[in-house]
Amino acid sequence: MTQLPAAVLFDMDGTLVDTEPYWMIAESELVHSWGGTWTHDDGLTLVGNGLEVSAAVLQSRGVDLDIATIINKLTDRVTEQLAEVGVPWRPGAQELLRSVRDARIPTALVTMSFRRMAEQIASYIPFEPFDTIVAGDEVENPKPHPEAYLAAAQRLGVQASAAVAIEDSLGGLAAAVAAGTIAIGVPHMVPLPESGDHTIWPTLDGRTIEDLRALAEQRAGDR
Structure with missing residues (x-):
């Protein structure tokens, strides 16, 4: 399984x-x-x-x-x-990333920022955070197109439908949904609507890999 x-x-x-x-x-x-x-x-x-x-x-x-x-x-x-x-981390983000890495689950950074900036951010994380990075200068179609998320899943050798994607923006969330991922929206600068296509978490603070597992299993059952 x-x-x-x-x-x-x-x-x-x-x-x-x-x-x-x-x-x-x-x-x-x-x-x-x-x-x-x-x-x-x-x-x-x-x-x-x-x-x-x-x-x-x-x-x-x-x-x-x-x-x-x-x-x-x-x-x-x-x-x-x-x-x-310095790097202003979002509440709970680095802790959740650590929880995922400790569980040995593959991770990707999927950003419309260019690779040089993505690598700069990744270098500030005090552990090896990502198995791959998909950056804005490496895709033909930016978010809300699903290309970046589909590319990340392909590089990791997984089905997009079995991967969780975490986003804060309308365009990013649309890209994650269009790619078929289990999409989570964490509102920050702009509000995100409730929808059956994605899950809204008000914050990542206190979230762990167990929360992601529970959501992924629930979504798999719904499908």
């Missing part, structure tokens, strides 16, 4: 680490440097987007740079903040 979950797939920004405010600062600084305006509400509209999509929005707000340059500038600014201020 296949163990459940067969793997756990973690989103990064807003799920494992509270870097969304760092992205908003980077976006605001860049738009303002070109004479435009950028508000907190503007930043919320980009939560969970692929970086190319976000860069195109910034272009429409007056940033006269090509997509690749905008992405690099945003990523550079966020990595600077990580180095200067």
Whole structure:
């Protein structure tokens, strides 16, 4: 019998680490440097987007740079903040990740941030956190497309339907559901709706691999 979950797939920004405010600062600084305006509400509209999509929005707000340059500038600014201020972990996230690793269940980091940033975040975790990383510069279709989650499951050699995916954004949760995973939404910057297609946990604080097992077995029974 296949163990459940067969793997756990973690989103990064807003799920494992509270870097969304760092992205908003980077976006605001860049738009303002070109004479435009950028508000907190503007930043919320980009939560969970692929970086190319976000860069195109910034272009429409007056940033006269090509997509690749905008992405690099945003990523550079966020990595600077990580180095200067540190990594703001989401409550319970690192503890849950440790619980999964201690249970020897495969894990993946599935993020629309670029690999260099994903590897930077992973390097700050005081244990070996992931068997694979699927980053935004390694997929053709960003979230909410399921490609990133399907790629992670394939790399780990598991069926997506037997893997748990944990997300904080609307687009990310849509990607996890579209890939057929056992999707968990943990709201952070934006509210997430209740749905029969996914499970909402208000926080990861206090959650362990036993909670993931119970959910995966329940979902398998429902299917």
